[in-house]
Amino acid sequence: MKHKFVDVIPENLEDEVLYISIKYATAIHLCACGCKNEVVTPFSPTDWQFIFDGKTVSLSPSIGNWSFKCQSHYFIKNDEFVFMRRWTNKEIKDGRKKDKKRKSRYFKKARISPLAWLGLK
Numbered sequence: 001m002k003h004k005f006v007d008v009i010p011e012n013l014e015d016e017v018l019y020i021s022i023k024y025a026t027a028i029h030l031c032a033c034g035c036k037n038e039v040v041t042p043f044s045p046t047d048w049q050f051i052f053d054g055k056t057v058s059l060s061p062s063i064g065n066w067s068f069k070c071q072s073h074y075f076i077k078n079d080e081f082v083f084m085r086r087w088t089n090k091e092i093k094d095g096r097k098k099d100k101k102r103k104s105r106y107f108k109k110a111r112i113s114p115l116a117w118l119g120l121k
């Protein structure tokens with residue numbers, strides 16, 4: 001795959017392209033399995049982080065498309081999709097719980113409410 005730095009996310013996304021908007025601190029791509037679902041990965045201390053090594057881009061943590069039919073699970077590492085095993089329902093549930101915990105810990109530390117942080121308050 002390749003990555004493209006953009007100011008505005010284009011309307012028609014191409015397969016195998018990771019569109020990155022620094023301005024909006026987010027990236028978007030079409031699901032790696034080819035199902036054409038759009039996958040949005042916002043960048044924040046509690047969501048995704050990306051590494052740009054000057055040539056290629058990596059995202060962390062992995063991307064689990066549990067809300068799609070395909071349920072694909074993969075990493076983006078050095079401009080490549082690295083497919084992972086599909087998670088079981090229990091793993092998905094545990095993962096969501098962990099995510100929630102991590103977020104609440106972060107917001108406690110930051111002493112701001114999640115709503116304020118999202119600019120909704």
Ligand SMILES: [Zn+2]
Binds near residue numbers: 068
């Ligand atoms: Zn898919």
